[in-house]
Amino acid sequence: MQACTGVYEYDIATINTRNVVQAMMVDLPQPIDVYSRPVSRFAASFIGGSNILDGRIGANQTELVIDDGTRLQASQPLPAGRSGEACLLLRPEDIQVDEPPVGSGVNRLTLQVTGVLNMGAGILMLAQHGWREIRVRSATSVLASASEGATLPMWWTPGASWPIPQAAIHRQAINHPRSRR
Numbered sequence: 001m002q003a004c005t006g007v008y009e010y011d012i013a014t015i016n017t018r019n020v021v022q023a024m025m026v027d028l029p030q031p032i033d034v035y036s037r038p039v040s041r042f043a044a045s046f047i048g049g050s051n052i053l054d055g056r057i058g059a060n061q062t063e064l065v066i067d068d069g070t071r072l073q074a075s076q077p078l079p080a081g082r083s084g085e086a087c088l089l090l091r092p093e094d095i096q097v098d099e100p101p102v103g104s105g106v107n108r109l110t111l112q113v114t115g116v117l118n119m120g121a122g123i124l125m126l127a128q129h130g131w132r133e134i135r136v137r138s139a140t141s142v143l144a145s146a147s148e149g150a151t152l153p154m155w156w157t158p159g160a161s162w163p164i165p166q167a168a169i170h171r172q173a174i175n176h177p178r179s180r181r
Contacts, residue, residue, distance in 0.1 A: 031047070034047055035048055036091075036162065037162050038089065038162070038164065039164070039165065041087070041164055044089045044162075044164060049091065049092045049124075049135050050089055050091060050092075051091070051095075051135055052088070052089055053066055053072065053088045053090060053132070053161075054066070054085070054087045055067065055086060056084045056086065057078050057080050057084045057085075061080075062076065062077055062158070063078075064078060064086055064087070064088055066130075068129075070109065072088065072107045072161070073107055073158040074158055074161055074162075075157075075158045075159040076163060077163070078163045079164075079165040081165075086163065087163070088161040088162065088163055088164070089161060089162045089163075089164050090161045091160070092135040092136050092137035094156050095134070095138075095154050095160075096154065096156060097111075097125070097136055097138065097146070097154050098155075100153065105158070107155060107156050107157075107158060107161070108154070108155045109129045109134070109153075109154050110129065110152070111127035111128065111129055111134055111136075111153075111154050112128045112129075112151050113125060113126070113146045113147065113148055113150045113151075113152060114126045114133075114148060115148060116146050116148070119137075121139060122138060123137070123138055124136070124137050125137075136154065
């Protein structure tokens with residue numbers, strides 16, 4: 001006669017799975033840390049809206065030069081990828097749309113508005129800087145008055161942007177199932 005062990009084995013598997021998941025969660029960062037300081041492009045774009053600015057490292061390790069030659073400052077050194085490539089994450093709510101304070105050391109870009117969406121408690125503006133789409137989110141009426149085709153200044157402090165390691169970007173591209181074809 002064979003003993004019925006199915007329920008017992010299921011309980012053991014459930015307990016072991018729960019312990020593994022709990023052990024893994026201890027090592028995971030808090031959601032706010034993943035949102036504000038992601039370790040990859042995937043994490044940056046998966047959680048919340050994001051603007052990822054690609055370029056190359058400039059004269060110092062905290063400077064990103066984008067394709068039109070604009071130099072942007074980061075609050076900490078940019079991790080370099082191949083050929084000095086680097087990128088910064090800029091969240092839509094960290095962007096100010098107006099003239100920046102004089103002599104404040106902020107990053108500046110000029111945007112051309114492509115759309116304005118009223119999202120209830122806030123406004124989402126879609127804009128272009130060169131070929132790059134930039135999203136700006138705000139609760140202020142500055143964005144509500146923006147019309148499609150208008151050119152507006154935008155700025156943010158170096159501390160509002162977060163460097164994303166290029167190694168994580170290259171690793172994602174190599175490990176992506178579509179890149180194996």
